Amino acid sequence: MEGITLEEAVELLLSRASSPAGTDEIPLSEALGRTLAEDMRAEFDNPPFDRSPLDGYALIAADTAGATKESPVRLRIVGEECAGDFFSGTIHSGEALRIMTGGAMPQGTDAVIRQEDVQATGEVLSVPYALRHHENYCFAGEDVKQGALLVRQGEILDAPRIGVLASQGRAKAKVFRRPRIVLGGTGDELLQPGEPLAPGKIYNSNLYLLSARLQELGAETIILGIIPDEPQRASAELRPHQDWADLLLTTGGVSVGKKDIMHEVIRLLPARRLFWGVQMKPGYPLLAYEGDRSLGVALSGNPFAACTTFELIARPLIDKLAGRLPRPLPRVKATLKDAFPKESRGRRFIRARFDVVAGTVSLPGQHSSGSLFSAVGCNALIDLPPGTGKLLPGDRVEVLLL
Ligand code: AMP
Ligand code: MG
Numbered sequence: 001m002e003g004i005t006l007e008e009a010v011e012l013l014l015s016r017a018s019s020p021a022g023t024d025e026i027p028l029s030e031a032l033g034r035t036l037a038e039d040m041r042a043e044f045d046n047p048p049f050d051r052s053p054l055d056g057y058a059l060i061a062a063d064t065a066g067a068t069k070e071s072p073v074r075l076r077i078v079g080e081e082c083a084g085d086f087f088s089g090t091i092h093s094g095e096a097l098r099i100m101t102g103g104a105m106p107q108g109t110d111a112v113i114r115q116e117d118v119q120a121t122g123e124v125l126s127v128p129y130a131l132r133h134h135e136n137y138c139f140a141g142e143d144v145k146q147g148a149l150l151v152r153q154g155e156i157l158d159a160p161r162i163g164v165l166a167s168q169g170r171a172k173a174k175v176f177r178r179p180r181i182v183l184g185g186t187g188d189e190l191l192q193p194g195e196p197l198a199p200g201k202i203y204n205s206n207l208y209l210l211s212a213r214l215q216e217l218g219a220e221t222i223i224l225g226i227i228p229d230e231p232q233r234a235s236a237e238l239r240p241h242q243d244w245a246d247l248l249l250t251t252g253g254v255s256v257g258k259k260d261i262m263h264e265v266i267r268l269l270p271a272r273r274l275f276w277g278v279q280m281k282p283g284y285p286l287l288a289y290e291g292d293r294s295l296g297v298a299l300s301g302n303p304f305a306a307c308t309t310f311e312l313i314a315r316p317l318i319d320k321l322a323g324r325l326p327r328p329l330p331r332v333k334a335t336l337k338d339a340f341p342k343e344s345r346g347r348r349f350i351r352a353r354f355d356v357v358a359g360t361v362s363l364p365g366q367h368s369s370g371s372l373f374s375a376v377g378c379n380a381l382i383d384l385p386p387g388t389g390k391l392l393p394g395d396r397v398e399v400l401l402l
Pocket of ligand 2: 186187188252253259301
């Protein structure tokens with residue numbers, strides 16, 4: 001098998017990809033899935049003040065020494081503080097302050113007793129046991145300390161990270177601009193969904209699958225119509241987008257058939273071929289190229305080949321273009337539940353369902369690279385090294401989790 005290894009292909013593309021050119025300052029409410037463009041440190045301790053973790057009474061623990069149910073310590077309730085209030089006075093020995101969860105600990109106090117544990121009659125509080133110094137006490141900075149690195153440049157803003165930014169009072173986030181991708185499918189046999197089916201034709205499923213995936217990855221995508229299997233016209237469709245796009249992503253036309261136009265398209269664009277052929281099945285005839293400003297990845301048109309090579313090769317590239325830190329797919333060992341009847345001379349990826357509880361993988365009935373439906377519900381790829389024989393239930397395999 002000629003071509004380069006999968007790892008070489010990824011590395012080569014990453015080495016040609018520049019980091020995102022620009023940044024956007026966007027409202028936090030719109031930041032989900034975007035990539036933070038700067039390290040974000042805590043500007044202040046959070047919580048910003050010592051506070052009560054429960055509804056009860058703030059007091060001085062030493063006052064409660066020796067308290068028992070039978071002979072409780074009596075304190076005088078001097079006031080009340082709810083979350084958001086600020087009691088500016090000082091609590092002296094013999095006093096207590098009614099306090100609600102989240103209320104700032106008043107000066108002088110060092111513990112809180114639960115409301116359910118005490119008797120309060122008018123101004124008199126009966127404390128039935130001794131409290132320890134800092135019992136039921138939440139310290140300023142318990143969550144984060146001033147100066148702590150909270151979110152790193154290149155991390156994706158998910159719900160917890162957005163919450164953390166908000167906890168520091170940030171209303172906006174500085175994020176990298178979205179990667180710009182032009183997506184097209186070559187093939188005279190293709191019809192767009194919505195058009196009536198005709199003899200010899202199939203629907204352009206790749207385009208929809210990949211555009212959905214690009215949406216998930218937060219790309220800004222221009223979707224081309226069907227690109228005809230004619231090099232002049234195909235290159236004319238792609239050429240105008242080369243200045244805008246970070247990546248031209250197409251499917252089809254990359255093998256050695258009569259209509260495998262992408263080799264000629266690259267010459268006409270013009271662009272420079274980076275490599276053709278990746279030592280893996282499915283998706284071997286992947287063609288990567290580079291123009292003045294944009295990169296190009298032309299995937300095989302076979303739907304399963306297209307999605308496998310997309311996940312293994314295009315996705316890491318898109319992450320780099322988005323300014324994201326590398327996110328290698330988790331790799332685990334698992335026990336195969338089904339037989340796989342083919343030998344694998346070269347490296348092969350098969351779609352599978354990984355059961356995280358059992359640590360097993362099961363296979364769908366259909367494995368051909370032209371089959372798409374059998375990928376539904378799959379969450380993993382089994383990575384079979386070159387020279388793997390037929391597989392039986394119980395065999396141990398390497399699995400990449402998607
Ligand atoms: P190609 O890579 O152009 O040789 O196409 C390989 C196989 O994938 C052929 O059976 C094509 O009809 C099919 N195919 C190509 N492009 C698409 C597409 N966009 N959606 C679904 N199937 C496709
Ligand atoms: Mg084709």
